[in-house]
Amino acid sequence: MPSLLDIRGLTKRFGGVLAIEQVTLRIVQGETIGLIGPNGAGKTTLFNCVTGVLRADAGDIWFGREAKTSLLGLAPHQIVECGIARTFQNIRVFSSMSVVENVLMGTYARTHAGLFSAMVLSATARREERWTRDRAMGLLELVGLADHAEEMAGALPFGLQRRLEIARALASEPALLLLDEPAAGLNPVEKQGLLRVVQQLKSQGLTILLIEHDMHVVMPISERVVVLDYGKNIAEGSPEAIQRDPRVIEAYLGTSHM
Amino acid sequence: MNVSRMTRWGLGVLAALALPLINPNPYQLDVLTTSLLYALLALGLNLIVGLTGVLHLGYAAFFAIGAYTAGWLNIHWHVSFWFGLGPAALIAGLCGVGLGVPALRVRGDYLAIVTLGFGEIVRIAFTNLEQWTGGPNGLLGIEHPRLWIPGMGIVDFGVSSAPYYYLVCVITGLVAVLCVRLSRSRVGRAWIAIREDELAASCSGVPVLHLKLLAQGCGGAIAGVAGAIFAAKQGTITPDSFDVILSVMILSMVVLGGLGSIRGAIIGALILGTLPELLRGFEQYRMLVFGVAMIAVMRLRPQGLFGGFQRRISP
Numbered sequence: 276m277p278s279l280l281d282i283r284g285l286t287k288r289f290g291g292v293l294a295i296e297q298v299t300l301r302i303v304q305g306e307t308i309g310l311i312g313p314n315g316a317g318k319t320t321l322f323n324c325v326t327g328v329l330r331a332d333a334g335d336i337w338f339g340r341e342a343k344t345s346l347l348g349l350a351p352h353q354i355v356e357c358g359i360a361r362t363f364q365n366i367r368v369f370s371s372m373s374v375v376e377n378v379l380m381g382t383y384a385r386t387h388a389g390l391f392s393a394m395v396l397s398a399t400a401r402r403e404e405r406w407t408r409d410r411a412m413g414l415l416e417l418v419g420l421a422d423h424a425e426e427m428a429g430a431l432p433f434g435l436q437r438r439l440e441i442a443r444a445l446a447s448e449p450a451l452l453l454l455d456e457p458a459a460g461l462n463p464v465e466k467q468g469l470l471r472v473v474q475q476l477k478s479q480g481l482t483i484l485l486i487e488h489d490m491h492v493v494m495p496i497s498e499r500v501v502v503l504d505y506g507k508n509i510a511e512g513s514p515e516a517i518q519r520d521p522r523v524i525e526a527y528l529g530t531s532h533m
Numbered sequence: 534m535n536v537s538r539m540t541r542w543g544l545g546v547l548a549a550l551a552l553p554l555i556n557p558n559p560y561q562l563d564v565l566t567t568s569l570l571y572a573l574l575a576l577g578l579n580l581i582v583g584l585t586g587v588l589h590l591g592y593a594a595f596f597a598i599g600a601y602t603a604g605w606l607n608i609h610w611h612v613s614f615w616f617g618l619g620p621a622a623l624i625a626g627l628c629g630v631g632l633g634v635p636a637l638r639v640r641g642d643y644l645a646i647v648t649l650g651f652g653e654i655v656r657i658a659f660t661n662l663e664q665w666t667g668g669p670n671g672l673l674g675i676e677h678p679r680l681w682i683p684g685m686g687i688v689d690f691g692v693s694s695a696p697y698y699y700l701v702c703v704i705t706g707l708v709a710v711l712c713v714r715l716s717r718s719r720v721g722r723a724w725i726a727i728r729e730d731e732l733a734a735s736c737s738g739v740p741v742l743h744l745k746l747l748a749q750g751c752g753g754a755i756a757g758v759a760g761a762i763f764a765a766k767q768g769t770i771t772p773d774s775f776d777v778i779l780s781v782m783i784l785s786m787v788v789l790g791g792l793g794s795i796r797g798a799i800i801g802a803l804i805l806g807t808l809p810e811l812l813r814g815f816e817q818y819r820m821l822v823f824g825v826a827m828i829a830v831m832r833l834r835p836q837g838l839f840g841g842f843q844r845r846i847s848p
Binding site for chain 2: 326350352355361384389394447
């Protein structure tokens with residue numbers, strides 16, 4: 276199977292602290308992978324390196340069909356153009372913009388209207404605007420936010436803001452979706468709703484890499500689980516195998532569970 | 534556009550057109566013209582500070598660059614006012630981009646200092662580059678605009694008030710329409726996204742630096758146009774017309790109106806432009822009343838008169 280994302284020996288230091296060290300991760304097209312690990316294990320740092328927010332100190336990140344494009348040194352917006360989109364652990368919606376405008380922002384990398392066409396309201400710009408609005412509404416439908424399209428994003432309840440971030444990420448037509456703790460802070464009902472959304476994306480064939488603490492979220496949707504601890508790979512395997520792995524239980528669930 | 538909005542717009546345009554006929558007082562018309570010129574500047578600064586959220590304390594420099602460009606071209610190459618508008622906008626816009634390249638690498642308080650410094654450097658440079666700018670005496674003898682009007686022949690704007698009033702009305706109105714279109718476009722949305730959350734914007738595919746430069750360029754170009762009008766209206770420009778107080782005044786207009794609001798920028802400029810004149814009855818307490826009014830507005834309505842969101846200027 277050709278891989279879509281291939282991370283090899285990735286290392287990131289913050290001063291003297293090794294946030295991630297020699298991390299390796301391979302994702303095959305269409306897979307859903309859960310990335311777990313205790314707090315401070317380096318999961319979000321890994322996301323930040325992949326999305327160009329942070330510059331890795333060593334290692335390689337390859338992406339695309341047969342993982343042939345190097346992502347090292349690319350700016351975040353260029354990585355979005357390559358086909359990777361993400362959400363954030365601490366929600367980052369554009370709070371004074373409307374819900375649908377937030378999703379429209381996600382289409383930026385796939386649209387072209389420039390300064391001049393906006394000023395003269397050119398036919399192509401208007402057509403593009405209509406097309407992207409339709410697409411944005413479709414995505415809001417998918418995540419169950421269609422009724423809130425014209426509301427201020429900042430006024431949405433927490434759980435819906437998380438879904439909005441997913442819709443915004445999807446608007447960039449990603450080949451790989453990175454979800455950073457999408458269920459954090461959600462109540463059980465909201466969690467179920469979110470799970471349904473992710474399941475639906477999965478069934479459409481989207482490749483997903485998911486950081487999550489909640490085992491009830493990770494286990495049913497992940498084909499494979501990768502475990503990080505102190506910035507290193509410590510285990511990898513099917514959800515069932517990972518739940519039984521003594522190294523994981525010790526690192527992640529604590530020794531009292533043994 | 535629905536009927537009631539069209540009627541309102543129609544009435545507004547009609548009122549603006551009829552004003553000099555109803556009240557031909559040249560002093561009052563002149564105050565209004567100057568306020569509308571401020572409104573033009575506020576519209577430009579609003580793109581940078583209001584939409585994109587990049588604090589800029591040296592905006593008067595672009596105004597100066599536009600004025601000197603148009604003035605110089607007129608005096609030395611006899612370029613008329615109308616043909617001077619383009620170069621003034623272009624050069625001021627390029628200066629905006631040129632300043633942005635180094636300035637946008639610093640953030641927050643540092644950016645404020647850099648832009649403040651830029652404003653002062655431009656003013657001092659214009660004072661000292663005597664062979665080109667006439668030094669502290671400025672550029673003298675810039676021609677007033679002339680326009681061929683059907684039925685009236687070639688009209689020299691001269692020193693009368695009404696032609697400039699109409700000119701500034703038309704240009705400010707046009708720029709306001711362009712700003713509204715921009716702010717609702719893909720580019721304008723990206724500017725707002727940068728103001729809201731730069732990291733989320735870049736992770737949504739927005740090339741942040743490129744768009745900030747674009748905002749600086751557009752804002753600079755608008756100030757350049759305002760400068761060309763100012764030069765042609767005054768006939769003489771001196772460096773001290775473009776001091777830091779002017780930059781701060783324009784920023785105050787944008788903040789008072791509400792950051793990011795186009796309507797707010799215009800109304801903020803009209804209020805701050807005319808208030809000092811309206812308060813002349815208070816004689817020496819005039820600026821005190823003015824200051825207290827500003828503080829009161831900011832205390833009671835921190836988001837500005839028309840702002841939909843709380844102030845959060847960050848570079």
